[in-house]
Each structure stands twice: as C-alpha cells, then as structure tokens.
Amino acid sequence: MSEQRKLKCLSCKEMYSTNEAGTCKECYEEASETEEELKREIDDLKSKIAFLRFCSPHHTRSSFSDVVLLASDESLTNPVPVSAHKAVLASRSPVFKAMLEIEMEESRSGTINISDVSYDALRTFVNYLYTGDACLDEQMACDLLVLAEKYEVKHLKTYCEKFLVSKLNWDNAVMSFSFAHQHNAKHLQESALSMITDNMENLIKTEEYAHLVEKDARLVVDIYEAYLSKRVNTAAKRD
Amino acid sequence: MSEQRKLKCLSCKEMYSTNEAGTCKECYEEASETEEELKREIDDLKSKIAFLRFCSPHHTRSSFSDVVLLASDESLTNPVPVSAHKAVLASRSPVFKAMLEIEMEESRSGTINISDVSYDALRTFVNYLYTGDACLDEQMACDLLVLAEKYEVKHLKTYCEKFLVSKLNWDNAVMSFSFAHQHNAKHLQESALSMITDNMENLIKTEEYAHLVEKDARLVVDIYEAYLSKRVNTAAKRD
Numbered sequence: 477m478s479e480q481r482k483l484k485c486l487s488c489k490e491m492y493s494t495n496e497a498g499t500c501k502e503c504y505e506e507a508s509e510t511e512e513e514l515k516r517e518i519d520d521l522k523s524k525i526a527f528l529r530f531c532s533p534h535h536t537r538s539s540f541s542d543v544v545l546l547a548s549d550e551s552l553t554n555p556v557p558v559s560a561h562k563a564v565l566a567s568r569s570p571v572f573k574a575m576l577e578i579e580m581e582e583s584r585s586g587t588i589n590i591s592d593v594s595y596d597a598l599r600t601f602v603n604y605l606y607t608g609d610a611c612l613d614e615q616m617a618c619d620l621l622v623l624a625e626k627y628e629v630k631h632l633k634t635y636c637e638k639f640l641v642s643k644l645n646w647d648n649a650v651m652s653f654s655f656a657h658q659h660n661a662k663h664l665q666e667s668a669l670s671m672i673t674d675n676m677e678n679l680i681k682t683e684e685y686a687h688l689v690e691k692d693a694r695l696v697v698d699i700y701e702a703y704l705s706k707r708v709n710t711a712a713k714r715d
Numbered sequence: 716m717s718e719q720r721k722l723k724c725l726s727c728k729e730m731y732s733t734n735e736a737g738t739c740k741e742c743y744e745e746a747s748e749t750e751e752e753l754k755r756e757i758d759d760l761k762s763k764i765a766f767l768r769f770c771s772p773h774h775t776r777s778s779f780s781d782v783v784l785l786a787s788d789e790s791l792t793n794p795v796p797v798s799a800h801k802a803v804l805a806s807r808s809p810v811f812k813a814m815l816e817i818e819m820e821e822s823r824s825g826t827i828n829i830s831d832v833s834y835d836a837l838r839t840f841v842n843y844l845y846t847g848d849a850c851l852d853e854q855m856a857c858d859l860l861v862l863a864e865k866y867e868v869k870h871l872k873t874y875c876e877k878f879l880v881s882k883l884n885w886d887n888a889v890m891s892f893s894f895a896h897q898h899n900a901k902h903l904q905e906s907a908l909s910m911i912t913d914n915m916e917n918l919i920k921t922e923e924y925a926h927l928v929e930k931d932a933r934l935v936v937d938i939y940e941a942y943l944s945k946r947v948n949t950a951a952k953r954d
Binding site: 481483484485486487488490492494496497498499500501502503504505506507510511514515517518521522523524525526527528529530531539540541542561562563564566567568573576577608631634 | 720722723724725726727729731733735736737738739740741742743744745746749750753754756757760761762763764765766767768769770778779780781800801802803805806807812815816847870873
C-alpha cells in the first residue's frame with residue numbers, strides 16, 4: 477500500500493511519499509520558468525552595471541580629470557593627490573555637488589581636502605564613487621561609512637552597514653553600537669543593540685561597558701531601556 | 716481509490732492526481748528560497764544601477780560639461796549643441812576615447828560633429844551614454860543602432876537589436892535583413908533571415924525583394940543559400 481503511493485520528484489528525481497508532496501506538475505514548470513526569467517534579468521542588470529561603471533581614475537591614465545582630492549590626515553606631510561572628475565563627484569554626492577557648483581574655494585582651486593582620513597580610505601572611497609565596488613575589511617568599512625555619511629553617499633553607507641552587520645559578534649557589539657550611534661547608522665545600531673540586550677548579564681562585566689558608561693551614559697540608558705522593553709514584550713507574549 | 720490519491724499542491728493549493736505530481740516538499744521549499752534570493756539579488760543590482768547612472772547632462776543645469784556634440788544633419792542650419800563630459804564619452808565609447816585623448820581637432824575645439832543624424836537621435840544617444848536607458852520606437856532603434864556601431868557602444872547595440880528583433884514581422888523582414896547586414900547586426904540579421912526563409916514562396920512577390928535584387932544581389936544570394944541549407948537539413952532530419 478505505502479509502496480503504491482511513492483512518487484518521483486521532477487526536480488531531484490528521488491522517490492517521495494505522498495505526505496511529503498510539494499507541488500503539482502504545472503506549478504513546478506511555472507516555477508522553473510520564473511527562475512529562468514529571473515536569471516536572465518540578473519544577467520541583463522549585470523551587463524548594464526558593466527556598461528555604467530566608470531574606470532576608476534587611478535587605474536587608467538587619468539583622462540580629463542578636473543579636480544584632485546587630498547587626504548589631510550595629520551600624519552601625512554606630503555599627501556598624494558587622488559585625481560577625479562567634478563561631474564562624477566557631483567553626481568554621486570549632494571555634498572560634493574553643492575561644494576563644486578557654488579563658487580567655493582574647492583571649485584576655484586580644483587582641490588578638495590578631506591580631513592581625518594587615510595590615503596588608502598580616500599582612494600577606496602573615490603574608487604567606489606566610480607565603480608560601485610569596494611573590497612572591505614572591518615576597518616575600511618568603518619572608514620568608508622564615516623565618509624559616506626559625511627558626503628551623503630547612501631548606496632555606500634548601506635553597503636558598509638550590511639558588511640558590518642555581517643561581522644557583528646559579542647566582542648565588537650558594544651563598540652559597533654556606539655560607532656553606529658555616532659554616525660547615524662540605524663540598521664547597524666539596531667542589530668548591535670539586539671545582540672547586546674540578549675546578553676545583558678555578561679555586558680556589565682566587560683571593559684567596553686565601563687568605557688561607554690564613562691564616555692556616553694545617555695547611550696547606556698538606551699541599552700537599558702531597550703532591554704526593559706524586550707523583557708516586557710517577552711513576558712506579555714508568554715501570558 | 717483515485718480519490719485517495721488526490722494531493723494538495725503546496726503552491727497553487729489545488730488538488731491534483733499523483734500522475735501530475737511535480738516536486739517533493741523539500742524541493743518546493745528550496746525552489747521558493749532560491750526565488751527569494753534571486754529577487755533580493757535583483758533589488759541589489761537595481762539599486763547599484765540607480766547609484767551608477769548619471770544624470771543626463773541636458774536634464775540638469777549642465778555642470779562641469781567640457782565638450783559639446785553637434786548633429787550635422789544637412790537639414791539643420793543651426794544645430795543645437797548637446798553638452799556632455801569628455802570623461803563620460805571616453806568611458807562609454809572607445810571611438811570617442813581615441814578621438815578625445817589623441818590631440819585631434821575635437822579635443823582642441825571641444826566640439827564633436829556627428830554626421831547624418833537628427834538632433835533627437837543624438838540627444839537620445841548621449842542620454843543613453845549617461846543613463847543606460849532609452850525610449851525606443853523602430854526608427855529610433857535603427858538610428859541608435861547605427862550610432863552604436865559607429866562609436867562602438869556594444870551595450871546600446873545589443874539593446875537596439877533586441878528591440879528590433881521583437882518588432883520583426885513579415886512586412887519589415889527584408890528591410891531589417893538588409894539594414895542588419897549593412898550595420899553588422901548579426902543577431903537581427905539571423906532572425907530576419909530565418910523569418911524570410913520560412914516564407915520563400917511569398918518573398919519573390921514583394922516589392923522589397925525586387926528592390927533588394929536591384930540594390931544588392933549578393934545579399935539575395937545569401938538568402939537563397941540559407942533557404943537551401945535549411946531545406947537540406949529538414950530533409951536529412953526527416954530521413
């Protein structure tokens with residue numbers, strides 16, 4: 477009897493019993509078509525991206541560049557200029573746009589000073605404005621997030637936040653929470669907060685906690701409020 | 716007995732009989748996840764495209780433009796200049812790149828004359844170089860394909876070819892075939908040829924055929940050769 481009810485799956489080709497039945501044949505075929513269509517759409521979008529991305533100006537002999545950026549990190553006595561195009565900077569960042577369109581110092585001199593940033597971070601930042609790509613580690617993601625927030629490059633900010641959320645762990649949660657608060661990175665801040673409030677008993681033993689109480693007690697209050705609200709909600713659900 | 720074997724499809728919720736079985740439950744769940752993932756990837760790619768596309772220079776107060784293009788259609792006595800950026804033109808077209816990087820007339824004067832093109836087509840062409848988008852009808856797709864071939868903008872050429880293939884019908888097949896041959900549009904040429912050779916009996920009655928024999932007999936020979944080869948293949952399969 478049970479043998480009679482064995483069916484062959486059209487996808488994995490294994491036999492299965494009727495109580496593990498998935499879809500009818502029609503829906504299986506439809507789903508396969510949808511998948512093919514989505515994959516074709518992805519290929520089209522990727523080729524459009526390849527068309528739209530710019531060669532980064534420091535990977536080619538910089539052509540028609542009309543502006544340079546300088547990393548004015550205090551440790552750099554002779555900063556290396558990163559060359560770029562006003563049109564690209566203005567199109568990617570409303571802050572650069574305003575800076576360059578209004579006749580400010582930067583527009584006249586063709587030099588933009590970027591404070592508190594390393595040459596590497598600046599180069600990676602400019603490269604991202606041209607290509608929409610960056611190779612990140614945690615330090616670079618933090619540096620770029622700060623630049624993205626300052627120059628209002630939303631796409632880059634989201635990119636860095638996603639990366640930092642993926643790297644969240646108990647050891648960096650408090651620092652990430654504080655960093656995210658400082659640079660208005662809501663998504664990272666919420667993810668870090670949720671990790672912290674899941675682990676309150678351990679929190680107060682950490683150095684980071686002691687340091688945060690010292691530096692920004694208001695932020696520690698936010699943590700306790702979130703913790704309390706989570707406990708109340710959990711209790712309400714239980715009842 | 717047959718009633719017992721009715722199963723409920725997890726996707727469309729209809730009952731189906733075992734001989735119309737599609738997938739097992741596991742494969743259904745996997746396929747749903749894959750679809751979600753592909754859709755997320757599409758959203759990411761779309762947001763990257765939104766980041767990478769430029770504001771078209773004639774939709775904003777043109778900022779930092781350093782070159783103009785002129786449609787030197789003979790009917791235009793006072794052509795309106797289309798302003799642009801050397802960096803964008805050079806990044807999208809190897810022909811513009813060479814023209815602008817080598818100290819040619821165009822680079823010195825900051826003016827590029829584009830021959831045999833209407834102002835509308837030129838504007839749409841430049842707009843595409845900035846945004847990767849164009850609103851096409853058949854005439855515009857032909858005009859842009861010619862420009863794309865001339866200035867080696869592959870992405871645009873593919874875009875126009877796809878559009879023209881989608882508009883192929885018996886009335887425009889011969890003209891499309893000839894046009895595609897003239898501008899090296901292989902994909903369009905093959906699609907048109909296949910439509911023509913499916914309908915040879917009607918071909919020789921048409922005006923377009925008579926005109927093509929007159930204008931380019933070599934191309935008519937190509938049609939006959941393709942027809943013959945198709946017949947031979949069909950016969951071989953039948954045996």
